[in-house]
Amino acid sequence: MNIVRKPVAFNLDDPDQKELYDHAMKRTNFSAYIKRLIQRDMENGNAPRMSAPSLSHEFDVSEFI
Template sequence: MGKDIKTKGVSFNVVDPYQRRLYEHAARHTNFSAYVKSLIQRDMEGGQSAPSVEMKPSFDVKTASEFV
């Protein structure tokens, strides 16, 4: 029997306050894999989704435009 387990990694930029909050919340769960799987299952079943969040750049747009 070959390797039947697949892995997907999740990265968190803990310098960004929004992602830090996500990381800290996820870290409270002792079984991160089971937690993520339950979120995926809920999503697949059309359950209540997380509220939309406006993603803000973690850098200053004015400063970044100076490099272009």
């Protein structure tokens, strides 16, 4: 079986991301939900609208170096 996993991270300290997480967790099958969103995007040719990331938290680039 050829399966690829693509994890999604939610920063629960960011109110916008917490809202997305809470909404997604209402679904019984997260993977199927995400796949349906991707399919809908492909069929409509529209990218999902997302708000700008919250800048209320400092960003430390040293975590990436």
